[in-house]
Amino acid sequence: MSRLRGRFAGEVDELMHEITSSLEIDLEMAEEDIRGSLAHARMLGETGVISAENAASIRQGLEQVLAEYTSGAWVPEPVHDDIHMAVEARLTELIGPVGGKLHTARSRNDQVATDVRLWLRAELTRLDAELADLVRVLLDRVEADGQSLMPGYTHLQRGQPILLGHHLLAHAWVLQRDRERLADCLLRVNQCPLGGCAMAGTAHPIDRQRTAELLDFPAVMENAMDAIAARDHLQETAAVCAIVMTNLSRMAEELVLWSSAEYGLVRVGEEHATGSSIMPQKRNPDGAEIIRGKTGRVLGDLQALLVLVKGLPMAYNRDLQEERGPLFDALRQAHLSVQLMAAMWRQLSVASDRFEVDLVDDFSLATELADAMVEAGVPFRQAHEAVGELVQLCEAEGAANLAPIRRHTDRLPSAVAGRLDELLDPRAAAERRTSQGGTAWVEVERQVALLRAEVESVQNHP
Ligand code: ARG
Numbered sequence: 001m002s003r004l005r006g007r008f009a010g011e012v013d014e015l016m017h018e019i020t021s022s023l024e025i026d027l028e029m030a031e032e033d034i035r036g037s038l039a040h041a042r043m044l045g046e047t048g049v050i051s052a053e054n055a056a057s058i059r060q061g062l063e064q065v066l067a068e069y070t071s072g073a074w075v076p077e078p079v080h081d082d083i084h085m086a087v088e089a090r091l092t093e094l095i096g097p098v099g100g101k102l103h104t105a106r107s108r109n110d111q112v113a114t115d116v117r118l119w120l121r122a123e124l125t126r127l128d129a130e131l132a133d134l135v136r137v138l139l140d141r142v143e144a145d146g147q148s149l150m151p152g153y154t155h156l157q158r159g160q161p162i163l164l165g166h167h168l169l170a171h172a173w174v175l176q177r178d179r180e181r182l183a184d185c186l187l188r189v190n191q192c193p194l195g196g197c198a199m200a201g202t203a204h205p206i207d208r209q210r211t212a213e214l215l216d217f218p219a220v221m222e223n224a225m226d227a228i229a230a231r232d233h234l235q236e237t238a239a240v241c242a243i244v245m246t247n248l249s250r251m252a253e254e255l256v257l258w259s260s261a262e263y264g265l266v267r268v269g270e271e272h273a274t275g276s277s278i279m280p281q282k283r284n285p286d287g288a289e290i291i292r293g294k295t296g297r298v299l300g301d302l303q304a305l306l307v308l309v310k311g312l313p314m315a316y317n318r319d320l321q322e323e324r325g326p327l328f329d330a331l332r333q334a335h336l337s338v339q340l341m342a343a344m345w346r347q348l349s350v351a352s353d354r355f356e357v358d359l360v361d362d363f364s365l366a367t368e369l370a371d372a373m374v375e376a377g378v379p380f381r382q383a384h385e386a387v388g389e390l391v392q393l394c395e396a397e398g399a400a401n402l403a404p405i406r407r408h409t410d411r412l413p414s415a416v417a418g419r420l421d422e423l424l425d426p427r428a429a430a431e432r433r434t435s436q437g438g439t440a441w442v443e444v445e446r447q448v449a450l451l452r453a454e455v456e457s458v459q460n461h462p
Contacts, residue, residue, distance in 0.1 A: 003085055023076060025324045026083035030076070032118035033083045034066045036111060039214035040194060041102055049204045050101050058102050061095040062087075082321075083115075084108045105204040106197060109228040109316045113193040116324070118215065120189045120237060123331045124182055130335060131179050131244070134342040135455050138172040139448050141345055146444055148352040149427055150265060151364055158364045161426035164265075164350065166439035169447050171251050176454060178244045183458065185236045192217035196227030199315035229315040231305065234327050238302040241330040242295075248337050249295035252288035255344065259285045265354050269347025272340075287344055291337045298333050301326035359426035361401045363391055368423045368432075369402070369416065376413040386411070 005011065012020075026033070038059055045055020065087055068074035076086035085108075092099035146165020151158040192212035195201070201224040208220045221227035258265040268285045276282035304326040312319060359365075366387050373383035390411060394404045402424060409417035422428055434440040437447070 003089070004081070017081075020081065020318070020321075021078070022082045022321045022324065023078060023080055023086060025328065026115075027076065028324070028328055029115045029119040030069055030083050030087070031066065032115045033087055033111070034062055034069070036114045036118065036194060036215065037087065037102060038062050039211050040106055042214060043207055043211045044101075044104060046210060047205055047207050049104055049206060054098050054101050057095050057098055058091065061091045061099060064094055065090050082108065082112075084111050105195070105202040105206045107228070109198055110193050110196040113196070113228050113230075114215070116234070116327070117189055117191070117193065117217075120233070120327075121186065123335075124186050124189060124237065127241075127244075127331065127334055127338065128179055128182050130338040130342070131175055131182070132455050134338055134345070135172050135175050135179075135451065137342045137345045138168050138175070139452055139455075141350075142168050142172075142444060142448055145350040145352055147441060148265075148350055149355045149359060149430060151355060151359060151362075152439070158362050160367055161355075161359050161364050161430045162439040163430050163441060163444055164352075165441070165444040165448075169444060169451070171247070172451055174247050175244075176451060178240065178247060179458060181240050181243065185233070185240050188236065189233045190217060191219045191221045193221045193227035196221065196224035199225045199228055225315045229312075231309050231320065231323060234323055235302070235305045235309065238298070238305050238327060238330045241334040242299050242302040244334055245291075245295040245298045245337060248341050249292045251341065252291040255288040255348075256285050256292070259288075265351055267349045267351070268344055269349075272344045272347060287340050291341060294333045294337055298330045301330040301333075355426075360424060363394075363400075363402060365402060365424050365426060365429055366391055368429050369405075369412070372416045372419060372423055373413060376415040378413065
């Protein structure tokens with residue numbers, strides 16, 4: 001049944017076949033496998049390693065295998081160890097023993113490495129486009145609802161009033177940096193391992209540059225052993241996915257929080273909310289929760305890839321076959337999550353006046369008082385202390401806000417006491433922060449223009 005049994009007297013054990021076969025997961029990159037073979041066959045023909053006629057019939061056969069596979073006319077049989085053996089078997093069925101020449105000057109080691117790189121290149125390119133879309137959606141949202149006032153938090157304690165646009169830009173910038181990370185990773189993914197053979201290269205006069213060129217790889221991997229043994233590009237890809245997911249997860253956590261009655265800043269679209277089997281009124285932000293949950297899963301994928309490789313001696317070890325589960329999963333979850341996050345932001349509604357009044361009713365404007373005292377000549381440390389004491393006084397009088405200070409203006413420099421209305425206005429507090437990167441609307445608008453230009457100028461595809 002199985003091939004590659006020439007040196008054995010009998011067949012492989014059934015359980016052994018089941019545990020060692022990678023065919024099922026390989027199907028994800030079946031087309032890449034055939035395309036890699038098409039390039040290899042062409043190079044073999046051009047260099048004279050095999051005759052031009054043989055190369056031509058192998059290529060014709062491979063084109064047919066590809067057509068049959070994509071139309072569903074041919075389904076790789078589970079008897080084969082992996083996609084490489086299945087394709088070769090079908091090719092040989094179609095064109096006869098000359099199909100056996102395809103594997104000249106090649107090993108499944110450089111073949112699988114090539115397939116994964118071709119697959120990854122397309123996936124990373126798609127993920128980048130999805131990330132760019134998410135950044136654009138966030139920028140649109142900043143323009144639409146960005147002037148909404150909200151509390152800025154540290155330690156999840158109200159700190160200073162800010163604009164929603166300022167907050168959303170913080171998420172948008174890190175996602176743009178994710179795109180930079182991805183582009184950098186893509187440079188290392190996009191190198192050709194084909195021709196590395198088992199690990200040592202070959203005595204046949206192959207032309208690795210030509211194969212690379214046929215597969216649109218800008219560079220050949222210099223060392224044949226590195227070409228087949230390296231998996232750092234997989235780890236790096238999973239790390240990029242993991243970082244993207246942690247960024248999405250922070251945003252998801254906020255969407256969950258902001259959707260609560262207590263916060264009430266956003267309402268996710270109906271198409272992204274779910275109900276309850278018992279509580280008829282529920283409108284749960286499950287999409288955001290799932291993204292937060294998937295983040296743990298992708299962090300696990302990265303961990304799996306790191307641990308998989310750590311103890312392996314050079315060069316190929318069969319353990320490496322386990323790479324595809326976590327790698328494919330990390331990308332699948334990242335694609336889904338980035339797309340869903342963009343869709344949720346497109347549909348959700350913002351209660352733009354939610355915090356307009358509410359922010360007067362807390363201590364978020366304490367920094368304004370301290371800053372105003374600084375303008376009146378008080379050193380900041382002293383001003384901080386004095387306002388702290390005023391907060392204590394307000395609390396002692398049973399207030400949860402700064403309102404009682406209007407009865408204690410004697411404790412403020414007169415220049416500050418005379419400005420209380422303006423100082424206790426949360427919107428004025430946000431708009432005062434015009435320093436570069438500050439929360440004032442002028443700065444938000446400036447960043448939107450800047451980030452939009454960056455998003456459009458960097459389109460990562462090889
Ligand atoms: N199915 C194998 C994998 O995914 C292909 C490479 C097999 N190489 C070998 N030396 N047994 O890694």
